[in-house]
Amino acid sequence: MTEPRTDTYDEWLRARVPERGLRPKAAAVLDVLVSQPRRASYGSAAELAQLAGVNVATVTRTAQALGFAGWPALQQELRARYLSSLSAGQVAAEHAGAGSPSSRSLRRDLDSLAVLNRRLDEAVLLTIAEAVAAARRTVVVADGSYAAVGLALAHNARLAGYPVAAVTAGDSELANVVAALGPEDVLIAISFWRLYESTVLAAHEARSRGTRVFALTDAASPALAAAAEEVVMVPAEGEAFFPSLTAGIAVAQALVTQLAAVDPARTGASIEAAEAMWAKFGLLHRRPAPPS
Structure with a gap:
């Protein structure tokens, strides 16, 4: 509950x-x-x-x-x-202003990244990275446009050698995944602006099962904060009717970089195995030159 x-x-x-x-x-x-x-x-x-x-x-x-x-x-x-x-339309009206919309958007993202750089607690990222490294598996919950942040985080974490999966759509899939979580697992909830109720519920249900829960958000609701062990505050204000994902992606990248440093040998072996499989599947248009 x-x-x-x-x-x-x-x-x-x-x-x-x-x-x-x-x-x-x-x-x-x-x-x-x-x-x-x-x-x-x-x-x-x-x-x-x-x-x-x-x-x-x-x-x-x-x-x-x-x-x-x-x-x-x-x-x-x-x-x-x-x-x-505010509604999406009201948010768009708030951001109406002089000058090029695209230029305003870029400046807003630059400002957000500067704020993030000043205020981000690196110790919190280390805590999350170590929890993911020690977990049986990690589930990243991110719906709507926020799925972009969750997918990037999960994809690169798997490449780093850790069992991380993103659940980005469908309440039935999310319910099934959360039902299988336990004390050996980690859940990372990613949601901005008005938050998705399913994300908040998943965080609480996971916490009730002993799962370690972390959150990436721009304004931690009391309900989400109550379920999370740590909350990473991410500036997400955009210049249109939707939040910006730039700072969220930056945090996901920083987190994976920290994760890769937990066990460099494990990450190195995982990347080598992935490279070999990419070659077998012929996935890359530009392939690295073989070692001389």
Whole structure:
């Protein structure tokens, strides 16, 4: 059974308030965040401070009281959650602007990769890689367009020598796979924007069976976070009506690179075996030259 849901923007934000409460000025900042989600999602710390009648330092301290390193980290999740409350058409309207759409998209992805590079905890990737390396098998759950991230992760992890499979469509297949999971397995849930209910349910069911569960997402819902041992926060805001997968693919690549370093001999042997089979099947248009 899934945990009680507190996925709405204001419920999630108020749930982060410490038990001791907030000081009056911090409470004023919180009121602005709750009552004006769009301005909180896109405004600067100075703008938020002006709206709340406080100084910028108070905005920073409020973000820290809510469990974030500072205002930029809080705003990233605020925006992800705000966008998740909108329809696809509303998201597209939010991103309408001057200039070339393709150029805006590229700049957005570059910004997201910069944010990811600053905030990604490499220790978490190491934990996931070691769990996958030790597992009997790993299941990657990724539906819709997010399947691209899951398929890339699973494909390269198998090439690295580990039994990893992606489940990307069909609730019946997902149900059958989850039913076979146990304490020796790992499940990696990948979902962004509004999240798929089937992905959240699979994470909880796997956790209840003793499976180690990890998540890659842009705004961890309480339900998904409750099931996951670790959550990797991935910037996924795009410039159109769909989330960007660029940072998600980058995390998948980083994770596989870390996985390959766990047991280099195993990965080397797996790659050599794959190369030999590719040659037998004649798969490649350009083949590597034989060793001299």
